[in-house]
Amino acid sequence: MSELRETRWEKTLNVLEKNAVPILFLIIGAIGIIFSGYSMNYLGQEIIVRIARNSFLIISLLIPIMAGMGLNFGMTLGAMAGQIGLIFVTDWAIAGIPGMVLAMIISTPISALLGWMCGKILNMAKGREMVTSYIIGFFINGVYQLIVLYGMGPVIPIKDPALVLPRGYGIRNTVNLIRMRRSLDNLLAIRIFGISIPVMTLAVIALLCLFIVWFKKSKLGQDMRAVGQDMEVARAAGIRVEHTRIVSIVISTILAGYGMIIYLQNMGTLNTYNSHMQIGMFSIAALLVGGASVNRASIGNVFLGVALFHLMFIVSPMAGKNLIGQAQLGEFFRVFVSYGVITLALVLYEIRKRHTRSRAGRLLAQEQLDARRLADD
Amino acid sequence: MIKRRLIQLAVVVLVILLGVIMFIVGKEHTILLDNKSVEIDGTTYNAFQIVEVQVAKGETLELGPRDRDKAVVMGQRHKLTVTYTDRNFEEHVIVKKFSVPIGESMVLISLPVFAAGLDQSLWLEHYEPPTILSLSPVEEELVVTEELIPLDI
């Protein structure tokens, strides 16, 4: 395969375009650090905490991207399953690591069911997976509210009165997770240069990364990548395309459930009706900031993305206050940037799809021309 | 084919088992410690003037007569250490392991009966917190379902 001859200018433009988003965020982050006035120590600690807290969730997004399903806006389904597990565990007064593990065990079948449903619906909407998974998230949120806001109490027995709304049924706006707060983080926490590092949590994340690496090489992983490349070619090769796509969503949802539990054990409080909706969008934004695209994402993108995205997130309010005098502006700014980066990534993906086709066409034409030139000599 | 199904079944069973173990190991129980005189079958077990109690690795609690304190523990089996000085100014230390029945969230231990060396069924009993009838108007909690500007992620 010969290389497309292009000018150095075109080449640099291509590299810049590929890494546009991380570079942009590096610049925003740098400006933000300067204006916010936060110390490097403070920022370092905050970033470490967020890497430990959010990475698991973001890694769960990698598998659907591998399988060509795009950005899994339906990860909120896994988050909801994890939260339901946590509600039960809190009601039963199970503390610490056992509480976390039990919540994960409870969330697994719920995640699997929701993921399976989501996968089936996505198969019915091929070509529109992202919009559909986005709407599925909202739809299941309605079902979640039906269960948690109306069912818990009357239909599903809840013992602990501290969990229930004053009116007698339904779970409160916030659930205190004090029993398992930081239980994974503090299991092995080391202080280096004044920064506390939750070693155990990072170890769990490292294990997940190893799992992903192994998974990519496994038969199922290879099947998924084939389906992601070209569905029809994979089908011709004998791969059960629909089944593989559903499995990718199921695995992603289950991992999202575990990730949500890890996230919440660090936060210490469950915002019953909002945590899951917010986390979906911000996880996707973070992954995209790390340089991932709709059809290609690596583990490196995850960690780079968490660091850059959360850096921007942390410095924005203070920077806004120092620049304009209103911290509120900084808060709006970071929300705008989060949505903006997703928009940008989606647009770039579509345009690049077109570009790749045109580059492939130009490459073909170039080869033809070269071959003819050789034949003429 | 059958082998795969068997392995899948085994994994499910193992996970459920793990869940049950996690439940038992992680469940928090509230132990109420009573220093009250109790009468059982005609015999009165008197409260101590002063008694020190330590549940598992918690802090040492001090109780006077008719006092009640509480300790929150995780899991079923714990060591209970009771130290008291009797009328002859002799110090007695009683250390005994006990197990909280799994279903109980709150139990009550009567220290005088415990110190007398009787059977666990006599000094440990289930406790039901009294439901407080609220006479004040119930404050409405508004459920917020759409928070678009997050404070922290």
Added chain:
Amino acid sequence: MVSIRRFLNSFGWPRIIIGLFLLSLFIIAPFVGVRIGASLSDTIIRFGMNSVLVLAMVPMIHSGTGLNFGLPLGIMAGLLGGTLSIELGFTGGLSFFMALVCATPFGLLFGWGYGKLLNKVKGGEMIIATYVGFSSVAFMCMMWLLLPYRHPTMVWGYAGKGLRTTISTEGFYLHALNNFLQFRIGERFVFPTGMILFFALIAFLVWAFLHTKTGTAMTAVGSNPVFARASGISIDRIRTLSVVMSTWLAAVGIIVYQQSFGFIQLYMGPFYMALPAVSAILIGGASVNKASIMNVIVGTFLFQGILTMTPSVMNAVIHTDMSEVIRIVVSNGMILYALTRKSEVSR
């Protein structure tokens, strides 16, 4: 028998279920003490409020650009128009007209840019539309804080800088349309004639446009792009035109909404406003690439009917207000149904 089944299949089970649900609500209502007259009046008012926003979906569906999840962009234009009209000091009925006038250039400009963007991303319009809508709302959040508005009814009290979250339209264009020629039947039924007439006017304009040469070209682009290109129609230009129309209609729509609702909602208020409009038109019978004015009327009426009747009837029957959850499930379920149907147009 076969023709009935075919009718059911094409009409769609979800719509039948929703229609029956609404009908049953209206039937139950009098038995549980809910006044039909007031409910019907409310439904019609809410129908009028939302009608133009739902109508805004039609041009883009016609041209094959998909469901306009980016409605908030047009709504931003409308908000700029409304706030400008108040800032410039217009009151009463004139402020309504001026709001439309001020909103129009923004609507056209935003729509043009948005249309050009959507042309570059054929195939992924809907999800990009969603996020363009969100980004525009979030961006305007910053703008509402920074833009130099000065009118005392709009800015925060002591600081004097930055717009308030909600601005009352009282004294300005509150009920400018509703009260025009309105009539009452009995003591609870109010018919907002002005608003309905306004919607009828706009709907007629859209209908008329779709029957012009450009309008038929738009329909062709959406239903048969190959034929359209062969006929020499510039697909991109028509698509951009449809997006501009949709955006402008959204701007008008939000102003109509505000004159009835009584408040201008800024900041994150309009964030999710695309979803009710999308599900309304789908409930009315539209699909991702086919929509008619009838779909708008039927859909908006059914959707707003459910939104009005469910809280009152449910509350009376089971003493719980589950209307919010039902709204989420019904509207998103409807959108899911539409997204999972096979498109009649192959790309």
